[in-house]
Amino acid sequence: MGVGQNEPVPHTSVAEHRIALRHVIGAAATEVIPVDRHALGRRLAEPLLAIDDLPRFDSSAMDGYAAVPETPDQRVFLVVGDVAAGDAAGFVLEPGQAARVMTGARLPTGAVGVVPVEQTDAERTGPAPRQVTFAAPVAPGRHVRKQAEDIAAGVPVAGTGAPLTAAVIALARSAGCTEAVVHVPTRVAVVATGAELTVPGVDPGRGGIHESNSEMVAALASAAGCSVTRVATCTDDPGALEGLLTELSAAPDVDLVITTGGVSAGAYEVVRQVCEPRESFSFVHLAMQPGGPQGLGRWDGMPVVCLPGTPVGAFVSFEMLVRPALDERHGAPARGASSAAYVGRPRHTRAGMVQFISGVVAPDGTVSAPDARHLSALAGSNALIEVPETVEQIVPGDIVTVHPL
Numbered sequence: 049m050g051v052g053q054n055e056p057v058p059h060t061s062v063a064e065h066r067i068a069l070r071h072v073i074g075a076a077a078t079e080v081i082p083v084d085r086h087a088l089g090r091r092l093a094e095p096l097l098a099i100d101d102l103p104r105f106d107s108s109a110m111d112g113y114a115a116v117p118e119t120p121d122q123r124v125f126l127v128v129g130d131v132a133a134g135d136a137a138g139f140v141l142e143p144g145q146a147a148r149v150m151t152g153a154r155l156p157t158g159a160v161g162v163v164p165v166e167q168t169d170a171e172r173t174g175p176a177p178r179q180v181t182f183a184a185p186v187a188p189g190r191h192v193r194k195q196a197e198d199i200a201a202g203v204p205v206a207g208t209g210a211p212l213t214a215a216v217i218a219l220a221r222s223a224g225c226t227e228a229v230v231h232v233p234t235r236v237a238v239v240a241t242g243a244e245l246t247v248p249g250v251d252p253g254r255g256g257i258h259e260s261n262s263e264m265v266a267a268l269a270s271a272a273g274c275s276v277t278r279v280a281t282c283t284d285d286p287g288a289l290e291g292l293l294t295e296l297s298a299a300p301d302v303d304l305v306i307t308t309g310g311v312s313a314g315a316y317e318v319v320r321q322v323c324e325p326r327e328s329f330s331f332v333h334l335a336m337q338p339g340g341p342q343g344l345g346r347w348d349g350m351p352v353v354c355l356p357g358t359p360v361g362a363f364v365s366f367e368m369l370v371r372p373a374l375d376e377r378h379g380a381p382a383r384g385a386s387s388a389a390y391v392g393r394p395r396h397t398r399a400g401m402v403q404f405i406s407g408v409v410a411p412d413g414t415v416s417a418p419d420a421r422h423l424s425a426l427a428g429s430n431a432l433i434e435v436p437e438t439v440e441q442i443v444p445g446d447i448v449t450v451h452p453l
């Protein structure tokens with residue numbers, strides 16, 4: 049066997065792997081939840097329709113006097129009622145009459161416009177006067193909130209795929225909505241593998257390292273709208289990983305398992321060793337850097353996504369490969385990329401591989417690469433710069449593709 053024959057050959061395109069991930073990760077179930085603060089960030093699986101008009105009735109936008117002028121320039125009015133917010137205002141204003149109204153109060157039938165109390169001779173507090181004089185004539189429609197001017201019953205508050213933001217929650221509740229149909233967050237179990245990993249508080253010794261992927265991937269999954277239900281580390285013992293995957297596959301609170309490490313070409317690649325013999329699994333080396341070695345399949349029916357162990361590789365492959373599949377599963381629109389002028393130092397990249405470089409997009413829209421390596425560069429970045437396979441170098445002035453983080 050000649051030198052180089054064992055070299056991993058990129059045999060699946062990034063695009064093909066994305067499709068395979070979408071297939072394995074699949075679509076999320078939907079559920080009905082109350083429209084309240086706990087719904088924040090959830091994505092609608094169906095349009096959320098207004099139950100009621102907003103406002104529900106013509107109401108005053110000011111503390112003042114609603115009036116019906118007999119003639120356009122009438123200034124002096126008889127005050128025949130006093131309507132606080134919440135009152136039913138069950139009377140009719142006749143021409144020449146006014147009623148004191150508070151902001152948000154239902155307007156008496158017939159009211160033409162509202163004059164703020166500051167523009168009258170009336171006291172702001174105390175009982176309503178018998179008569180009021182306005183500084184200027186009543187302007188029709190002025191300071192009146194028309195029924196349904198914000199949203200009418202039956203009109204969508206927000207459409208399918210929209211997130212329930214604080215403002216959408218406010219609009220929905222104001223329009224009488226109590227429940228929304230949303231996608232169920234994917235329940236994720238994260239398993240970091242590696243004999244060298246030590247948990248916080250334990251001395252790593254001479255060959256060990258501080259484990260970091262598990263909480264990083266858990267944080268990425270949470271940011272992607274998942275509910276992380278399990279976070280574990282596992283040694284390179286195949287039996288231990290088999291047992292863990294079997295347990296997680298049967299767990300009632302897990303929809304997806306994400307592993308890190310143990311997928312490349314070494315002698316102790318536990319994930320690959322344990323999963324690859326199973327027919328549904330495939331392990332590939334994508335023409336992508338970092339994040340080249342990837343695996344995916346189903347363990348007893350449970351979707352399992354296997355990311356590489358290098359922290360930057362795991363991060364980049366989650367964001368660039370797994371996240372789009374999760375967004376689609378959760379009904380979220382694909383996160384777009386943008387173009388930016390590169391203003392960093394010249395950088396050589398590997399031809400034949402799409403490369404993702406930690407980048408910093410400045411307020412002026414230009415992008416540079418932090419003067420640091422690996423995780424430090426990633427931790428100081430706010431974007432990933434995508435350099436296509438065909439490009440071997442990026443230099444200042446190049447227009448590059450940027451994925452915001």
Ligand SMILES: Nc1nc2c(c(=O)[nH]1)N[C@H]1C(S)=C(S)[C@@H](COP(=O)(O)OP(=O)(O)OC[C@H]3O[C@@H](n4cnc5c(N)ncnc54)[C@H](O)[C@@H]3O)O[C@H]1N2
Pocket residue numbers: 056240241242244245257258259260261262308309310311312313314317333338339340341355356357358359361
């Ligand atoms: N002969 C070859 N060697 C490697 C290849 C290759 O094609 N041929 N690919 C390289 C690439 S690219 C990557 S990426 C890595 C992927 O390797 P594994 O997924 O098997 O990951 P490990 O070997 O387990 O770990 C790699 C590296 O990352 C550290 N690590 C792992 N897990 C964690 C964790 N949970 N927290 C923090 N750091 C972690 C680990 O100690 C290693 O330093 O393979 C290359 N090799």
Ligand code: MOO
Pocket residue numbers: 336337338339340341356358360361362
């Ligand atoms: O593909 Mo690997 O570059 O080290 O993450």
